[in-house]
Amino acid sequence: MTVRYFLLAVVLPIVIGGLIYLLFRTDSLLMFAWVEQLSLTTLIDRGRAAAAPLRPHLPAFVLFSVPDGVWVFSATAFFARLWHDGPLWMRAGWIGITPAMAIGGELGQIIGVVPGTFDVLDMLAYIIATGGALWIAQRSAAAAALTAPTAAAPR
Amino acid sequence: MHQRNLISFSALSVFVFLAFGSTPGVIEQLQQSSTDGGSAGNVAACQAWVEHSNSLPCYPVNFDAGEMCPASLDMTPIDMSSYYQCMIEGTRCNGDIPDLADAGNCAMPTQ
Numbered sequence: 418m419t420v421r422y423f424l425l426a427v428v429l430p431i432v433i434g435g436l437i438y439l440l441f442r443t444d445s446l447l448m449f450a451w452v453e454q455l456s457l458t459t460l461i462d463r464g465r466a467a468a469a470p471l472r473p474h475l476p477a478f479v480l481f482s483v484p485d486g487v488w489v490f491s492a493t494a495f496f497a498r499l500w501h502d503g504p505l506w507m508r509a510g511w512i513g514i515t516p517a518m519a520i521g522g523e524l525g526q527i528i529g530v531v532p533g534t535f536d537v538l539d540m541l542a543y544i545i546a547t548g549g550a551l552w553i554a555q556r557s558a559a560a561a562a563l564t565a566p567t568a569a570a571p572r
Numbered sequence: 573m574h575q576r577n578l579i580s581f582s583a584l585s586v587f588v589f590l591a592f593g594s595t596p597g598v599i600e601q602l603q604q605s606s607t608d609g610g611s612a613g614n615v616a617a618c619q620a621w622v623e624h625s626n627s628l629p630c631y632p633v634n635f636d637a638g639e640m641c642p643a644s645l646d647m648t649p650i651d652m653s654s655y656y657q658c659m660i661e662g663t664r665c666n667g668d669i670p671d672l673a674d675a676g677n678c679a680m681p682t683q
Contacts (some may be wrong), residue, residue: 431590438594443627445620445660448593461579472631477665480629484594492587499583507573511580515587533661534674 418498422557427493437484440468441475448460459564478538486542490520493571498556516547616643617656621663630665655680 439461444473452461472480500508503570522542523530602631619640645652655678662674 435590435593442594443620443660444655445593445623445626446593451593455604472627475629477629477667481664484663488587488591495583496580499580502574502577509579514584534664536664 418495419557419561422498423495425490426498426553426557430491432496434484434487434491437480439532440464441472441480442484478542482536482538482542485539486546487520488546489515489543490546493547493550494554497551498557501554502538516543519543614648614650614652614656615641615643617653618645621656621659624660625663628663628670629666629667629671650681652681 435448438446439452449458452458453511455534493512496511496514500511503511520540520543522531522533523535523543526533526535608674619637622635622637622640625631658678660673662672662676664671664674
């Protein structure tokens with residue numbers, strides 16, 4: 418896994434999701450307690466004030482489904498790249514764990530074993546995120562295989 | 573293989589930790605305190621619900637927390653934090669339309 422891949426496919430989505438939460442969502446979330454502990458409350462408050470005019474223009478999908486989707490994307494992209502050449506059962510297990518948690522949690526809301534309300538847009542975000550992450554990881558692995566030096570080239 | 577498993581478990585821990593950041597922390601703390609027998613968190617729980625509602629882009633009006641959550645809420649012996657938690661979870665947008673279907677099922681505790 419290259420640093421570029423890690424930053425663009427793993428860190429950046431998490432940062433984007435975090436910013437959506439911090440700038441546009443209710444400040445009763447646990448992450449705001451972390452922000453306070455890091456003494457970043459003033460900075461975040463300024464960011465929320467600056468971003469407030471944008472909020473009415475953002476679709477609900479962006480505000481409520483994308484942050485969870487990018488979390489699935491980030492984790493799936495990380496595990497898919499890390500295990501791209503691993504044994505099939507290990508690869509499947511690690512790559513599938515976060516989509517399974519997200520999609521399973523959403524399905525659990527239908528039958529009432531998980532708190533919250535089932536949202537088809539959340540489910541859509543998870544599926545798109547999983548597919549997108551697998552595609553990115555596949556492309557990255559293929560590119561790495563093309564540029565890798567051949568191990569035992571005949572002289 | 574072992575190293576990759578170790579990295580994977582560590583990464584999974586980080587991802588799960590980050591996911592907890594999007595949970596309603598204030599309400600969780602209120603629920604925790606409510607198990608100790610107090611109901612002094614009713615106003616704060618109500619304010620969290622008001623803030624949640626005001627943060628929804630589909631809501632045409634802004635609730636006034638001072639009006640919606642009077643100090644008298646903390647004078648009642650009834651713990652209402654679970655009610656406001658239910659209201660937070662049940663108040664959402666369905667596209668541009670407020671979706672209160674689940675919030676309507678939240679029952680105000682009576683004892």
